[in-house]
Amino acid sequence: MKIGILGASGVVGRQMLECLEERKIIPEELRLFGYSSVGQKISFNNKEYIVEKPDFTGLDVVFGAVGATEAKSYIEDIRKAGALFIDNSSAFRYEDDVPLVIPEINGEDVYKHHGIIANPNCSTIIALMAIKAINELSPIKSMIASTYQAVSGAGIKGFKELDLETREYARDEEIINHGGFEHQIVFNVLAKIGNYTDDEYTKEEMKMELEGRKIMHLPELNVTCTCVRVPVLRSHSISISLNTKDHLELAAVKEALKHSEGVRYLELPDYPMPLETSGQDIVHVGRVRKDRVFENGIALFCCGDQVRKGAASNAVQILEYYLKHQK
Amino acid sequence: MKIGILGASGVVGRQMLECLEERKIIPEELRLFGYSSVGQKISFNNKEYIVEKPDFTGLDVVFGAVGATEAKSYIEDIRKAGALFIDNSSAFRYEDDVPLVIPEINGEDVYKHHGIIANPNCSTIIALMAIKAINELSPIKSMIASTYQAVSGAGIKGFKELDLETREYARDEEIINHGGFEHQIVFNVLAKIGNYTDDEYTKEEMKMELEGRKIMHLPELNVTCTCVRVPVLRSHSISISLNTKDHLELAAVKEALKHSEGVRYLELPDYPMPLETSGQDIVHVGRVRKDRVFENGIALFCCGDQVRKGAASNAVQILEYYLKHQK
Numbered sequence: 001m002k003i004g005i006l007g008a009s010g011v012v013g014r015q016m017l018e019c020l021e022e023r024k025i026i027p028e029e030l031r032l033f034g035y036s037s038v039g040q041k042i043s044f045n046n047k048e049y050i051v052e053k054p055d056f057t058g059l060d061v062v063f064g065a066v067g068a069t070e071a072k073s074y075i076e077d078i079r080k081a082g083a084l085f086i087d088n089s090s091a092f093r094y095e096d097d098v099p100l101v102i103p104e105i106n107g108e109d110v111y112k113h114h115g116i117i118a119n120p121n122c123s124t125i126i127a128l129m130a131i132k133a134i135n136e137l138s139p140i141k142s143m144i145a146s147t148y149q150a151v152s153g154a155g156i157k158g159f160k161e162l163d164l165e166t167r168e169y170a171r172d173e174e175i176i177n178h179g180g181f182e183h184q185i186v187f188n189v190l191a192k193i194g195n196y197t198d199d200e201y202t203k204e205e206m207k208m209e210l211e212g213r214k215i216m217h218l219p220e221l222n223v224t225c226t227c228v229r230v231p232v233l234r235s236h237s238i239s240i241s242l243n244t245k246d247h248l249e250l251a252a253v254k255e256a257l258k259h260s261e262g263v264r265y266l267e268l269p270d271y272p273m274p275l276e277t278s279g280q281d282i283v284h285v286g287r288v289r290k291d292r293v294f295e296n297g298i299a300l301f302c303c304g305d306q307v308r309k310g311a312a313s314n315a316v317q318i319l320e321y322y323l324k325h326q327k
Numbered sequence: 328m329k330i331g332i333l334g335a336s337g338v339v340g341r342q343m344l345e346c347l348e349e350r351k352i353i354p355e356e357l358r359l360f361g362y363s364s365v366g367q368k369i370s371f372n373n374k375e376y377i378v379e380k381p382d383f384t385g386l387d388v389v390f391g392a393v394g395a396t397e398a399k400s401y402i403e404d405i406r407k408a409g410a411l412f413i414d415n416s417s418a419f420r421y422e423d424d425v426p427l428v429i430p431e432i433n434g435e436d437v438y439k440h441h442g443i444i445a446n447p448n449c450s451t452i453i454a455l456m457a458i459k460a461i462n463e464l465s466p467i468k469s470m471i472a473s474t475y476q477a478v479s480g481a482g483i484k485g486f487k488e489l490d491l492e493t494r495e496y497a498r499d500e501e502i503i504n505h506g507g508f509e510h511q512i513v514f515n516v517l518a519k520i521g522n523y524t525d526d527e528y529t530k531e532e533m534k535m536e537l538e539g540r541k542i543m544h545l546p547e548l549n550v551t552c553t554c555v556r557v558p559v560l561r562s563h564s565i566s567i568s569l570n571t572k573d574h575l576e577l578a579a580v581k582e583a584l585k586h587s588e589g590v591r592y593l594e595l596p597d598y599p600m601p602l603e604t605s606g607q608d609i610v611h612v613g614r615v616r617k618d619r620v621f622e623n624g625i626a627l628f629c630c631g632d633q634v635r636k637g638a639a640s641n642a643v644q645i646l647e648y649y650l651k652h653q654k
Contacts, residue, residue: 142620146473146566148516148555162514170497187489187560188602189475191614191628196595200616209619224619224626226566228475231558233514239473239553239566243620268523275515287518289527292536292551293469293570299551301518 001027001323002058004083006074007065008032009040009051011155012088015312016063017044023316031059056081063315064088075116084322085116086315090203093118093211100214102314103321104261105132110322117318120215121207122310123147123227127238128215129283129309130302133260134253135216138244138296142222145208148230148237149193150274151185153306161185162231181229190229202227235274236310237303243294250290253298257285262309272303281309328354328650329385331410333401334392335359336367336378338482339415342639343390344371350643358386383408390642391415402443411649412443413642417530420445420538427541429641430648431588432459437649444645447542448534449637450474450554454565455542456610456636457629460587461580462543465571465623469549472535475557475564476520477601478512480633488512489558508556517556529554562601563637564630570621577617580625584612589636599630608636 003020007013009032020026026045033054034040040051056062056078064071064087071091078085092098099109100118102125110117120128127145134140151158161180168175175184183190194204209223230237257265266272266286277284283304291297304310330347334340336359347353353372360381361367367378383389383405391398391414398416405412419425426436427445429452437444447455454472461467478485488507495502502511510517521531536550557564584592593599593613604611610631618624631637 144471144568144618144620146553148475148557166493166513167497170494183600184602186493187558188600189557189559189564190600191564191566191598192596200595200614222619224568224621224624226473226614226626226628228564228566228628230475230516231514232516237516237518237555239518239555241471241551268527269519271518273510273515273517275511287527287553291471292549293471294551297551299553301553301555 002029002060003027004031004033004056004059004062005065006033006054006062008042009034009037010065011152011307012311013065015307016065016316019313019316021045023320056083059083061086061319079115086119086318087116088119088311088315092116100211101318102128102215103317106215107321110318119315120211122153122306123149123236123238124207124211125310125314126236126283126302126304126306127208127240128212129262130285130300131242133256134244134298137248137252137256138246139218140221141243141245143240143242144224146226146239147228149227150232150234150236150306152234159233162233185229186231193227193229232274234278234305234307235303236306237274239301241291241294241297241299244296247296254288272301274303277303278305280305281313283309329356329387330354331358331360331383331386331389332392333360333381333389335369336361336364337392338479338634339638340392342634343392343643346640346643348372350647383410386410388413388646406442413446413645414443415446415638415642419443427538428645429455429542430644433542434648437645446642447538449480449633450476450563450565451534451538452637452641453563453610453629453631453633454535454567455539456589457612457627458569460583461571461625464575464579464583465573466545467548468570468572470567470569471551473553473566474555476554477559477561477563477633479561486560489560512556513558520554520556559601561605561632561634562630563633564601566628568618568621568624568626571623574623581615599628601630604630605632607632608640610636
């Protein structure tokens, strides 16, 4: 198989390479694409590769690890080359003929593709992985979520910003904004990720509902989400209250979570922490209890590495699922 | 008036002194009490005071800035001295004959006291200040809240822990746990504040419902709260979704918030940040929008300084209200 990675030098692109290697998906041919990083050397499977200008000729699969605008600008070239595009951006997620896939939840949707398979938003993947076992017991009707999102969700510049500001504080210097975020991030939280929509949610917040409906095949799911950036280097955390169609016993919910693929259920007194979920693919779920507001409510707290399961690993798993189950 | 402060050398005790001075409540006699800090010098209104062992004889008012166990151990002595005890701890908050007061919401309750007036929990004060104008438009039936609580909520040791860990990171050293929290706090979030109750909430989480019911005189209020410590030095933030009895127009809610005492309403694109609310008494409220789950739902995000309005200032305001409105 011949694989290309668009945006190979970014946080997600590099993580995709690591995930391919870990999962022993060693392509017959690998090509790394970028713009400002053209000429950079990146190693994969003990071999050095040089980042080139995008040219998809002859490729079977292209992973997209760039923004929505860039993904859109290259889609025609990828189509012409006849390659399958597994795209991490939000560019095509809501198009009817583009499957939006978390393999553990709706893996079979991959076969509905017409050249593009979209990888969901990082917080959506982590939240949905946490609740999928509950949704299998009884469909989720509604959900209220507040996120605690790490700076790595904003790419390398987000990581650098927190690092630089932290070092300034420790040197007892004035904390300067280096352009990573709208406002200081060290010792602060920013309740705005992405642009505002007309109804005053942010685009990031609406993804949880729009993508959740499509992935879980729940067209009537309602989600209120508040997305907040916190001074954490890596791994997103999410506080969730959800309401299911039927009444569920708390013990049954916990039992289902214990056996949920890709999930680690933490019993009290333990609870999920972003520090513990970083650098691996499992989503940690804990603080599972009866919600005090919803009729059939469950409250929980979850954490997952948004660069890995929230982005790169999920994209690589999509390919893996596609190859393994190919009809 | 003769005032004593129990726990005067702690974060809240020192802030009480600052608030008394700012609000020009200069007592005829001031006595500062502590245990391990006995002998320490603390200045107030250009005069130096020495922390003594507790002895409440002759005092009119004692402010409590100690934990629940300590508050309980001194209550008999305070009663014997005939002083009014304005207690910041959770020791007496749920007792029927102890008013639990946020002056802007239920100031009149102070007159129901029998020697003790309790100051609510910090997150409760900030959340209730944010929603009180909405509750005046239509009673709040239920609420789902996730907190982003600063380390100063854990006192000086919480502040020191984050400071030390931050400096270790910046020196590229191993980050050590100095005992301030159960786990590392820098670049991490801890979804557990206080001990667990039998139904797997934490005591801190249950305060929002139990205290909210008492302060707002809403005995049927249901609250699901998830309390999370974040690496912020000062000021708590809270993401809230609430359901009111009647349908409210979003414009009417915003208008009410604009005129709400002790509140600053932030219009988009601005949003509340803990960094901006630190060192002052006003609670910032923003990101106000229609909740997508509740029938009559409003979602919002708020921040407030939990050492000030969340503790010391509110206690001093209780005294101020008591004196000003004395019958």
